[in-house]
Amino acid sequence: MxxxxxxxxxxxxxxxxxxxxxxxxxxxxxxxxxxxxxxxxxxxxxxxxxxxxxxxxxxxxxxxxxxxxxxxxxxxxxxxxxxxxxxxxxxxxxxxxxxxxxxxxxxxxxxxxxxxxxxxxxxxxxxxxxxxxxxxxxxxxxxxxxxxxxxxxxxxxxxxxxxxxxxxxxxxxxxxxxxxxxxxxxxxxxxxxxxxxxxxxxxxxxxxSKRESLPHQNINSADAARLLHIRNEVISDLSAPPVLPELAQIAAMSETKLKQLFKQAFGDTVYNYFQRARMEEAAFLLKQGKRSVAEVGYELGFTNLSHFSRLFEKHYGFTPKRYSSKA
Structure with missing residues (x-):
């Protein structure tokens, strides 16, 4: 319908x-x-x-x-x-x-x-x-x-x-x-x-109200569509960090315009948005209880589990191991 x-x-x-x-x-x-x-x-x-x-x-x-x-x-x-x-x-x-x-x-x-x-x-x-x-x-x-x-x-x-x-x-x-x-x-x-x-x-x-004050850029429907597509690209593979020149090419925008519009729409940089989504995915997987901390870390592209643990604790206030035990 x-x-x-x-x-x-x-x-x-x-x-x-x-x-x-x-x-x-x-x-x-x-x-x-x-x-x-x-x-x-x-x-x-x-x-x-x-x-x-x-x-x-x-x-x-x-x-x-x-x-x-x-x-x-x-x-x-x-x-x-x-x-x-x-x-x-x-x-x-x-x-x-x-x-x-x-x-x-x-x-x-x-x-x-x-x-x-x-x-x-x-x-x-x-x-x-x-x-x-x-x-x-x-x-x-x-x-x-x-x-x-x-x-x-x-x-x-x-x-x-x-x-x-x-x-x-x-x-x-x-x-x-x-x-x-x-x-x-x-x-x-x-x-x-x-x-x-x-x-x-x-x-x-x-x-x-807590967002950084930046000069506003008006967007059109085509820009909005491209931003949603780029957002999808960013979170489609959370084991691989986004590559800005590739995203700009997909969006048919300059890197500067893409960075500005993405931060304006989503309130964060492309990379920070990716990293937050990565930690949210890690929390989701840990809550399921089907994977160990190491398995989750490796699945999300971390070769250094100490680095994964530090980032996770910074985001949630708990280490992945403690978070997993509380889930």
Whole structure:
């Protein structure tokens, strides 16, 4: 099933999606028709400038959502929280098979509404995600920061095209899970949800506020697609460090542009991002308990296990051996 829409501030996803699948909406709640799967979509509006849509369902066929740019510039910020047991395909051109989620299958995407994107939700798996739509000026007022770093300044100011990614913390995952369990029949539920959605924003912007201030470079949909492809290349083989000239050639960018856009989007250098993914993979393998510390180290390309141990301890605060015993 394919659902196309154009991202204008006036567009209401749930209304048009309900028409597309032949469903009805009651009190901001849409139940997925039995013929398509089961579950629901819930929308909560906290005013014309600020709303959240919660998705929780299992579908009988793949769902492809294609967002087309309105061509009107950045009039709306979209913040996409995805936490799930199944990987999600997301792209910014015509290849929706790029993996968005990392090993823990969760991520946060912050984007202006002037980028095309394609998201593929796989059939037969529980899909949980939330989308906050908020006007830039309203977010700036809500954050009430006296001094903005370049990332937050870009997000909250008109006229910028941007794409940022953040890893999702355990606290954010728990908060998202709790949001879907709120009893909306409670008279104060709307008030409670608004507080909790603002807490979600707090957790995200607390991380974004710690990013290094760098001059912002506007990107287009093609740049965004290339960045996701490069990110995939970086983590496709965690036993071999990335080679920047090769990545720049794949991306059809200069090395300087690739370094700048990658750090802008992902908040770290290509190599540091690789190293972090490497340590996260090591932690995942150690938790499984099927490999020894040495086997994990060698599998991830470390010939010096002492070096592996030092890097792991720097990242997690435990040596691999102690981490393995605690897992």
């Amino acid at each position: 394919i659902f196309n829409f154009t991202a204008t501030p006036e567009f209401d996803f749930m209304t048009y999606f309900a028409r597309h699948i032949g469903a009805t909406i009651n009190d901001g709640l849409l139940f997925i028709p039995a013929g398509l799967g089961n579950g629901y979509i819930r929308k909560l509006s906290f005013g014309p400038e600020f709303k959240i849509t919660l998705h929780h369902y299992v579908l009988k066929e793949d769902l492809v959502i294609k967002r087309n740019t309105s061509g009107q510039g950045n009039e709306l910020i979209t913040i996409f929280f995805y936490s799930n047991e199944q990987t999600l395909g997301i792209a910014f051109d015509n290849n929706p098979n790029v993996q968005f989620s990392e090993r823990d299958e969760s991520a946060i995407q912050v984007t202006s509404n002037d980028l095309n994107s394609t998201i593929r939700f796989p059939a037969g798996h529980t899909i949980r995600y939330a989308v906050i739509a908020i006007m830039p000026y309203y977010l700036k007022t809500l954050l009430a920061l006296n001094k903005l770093n370049s990332t937050i300044e870009t997000i909250t100011s008109p006229g910028h095209t941007f794409l940022y990614f953040e890893n999702m913390t355990a606290e954010t995952k728990l908060l998202l899970k709790n949001l879907s369990a709120v009893d909306m029949n409670d008279e104060l539920s709307q008030f409670y949800m608004q507080i909790k959605v603002q807490e979600l924003l707090y957790l995200l912007f607390q991380k974004l």
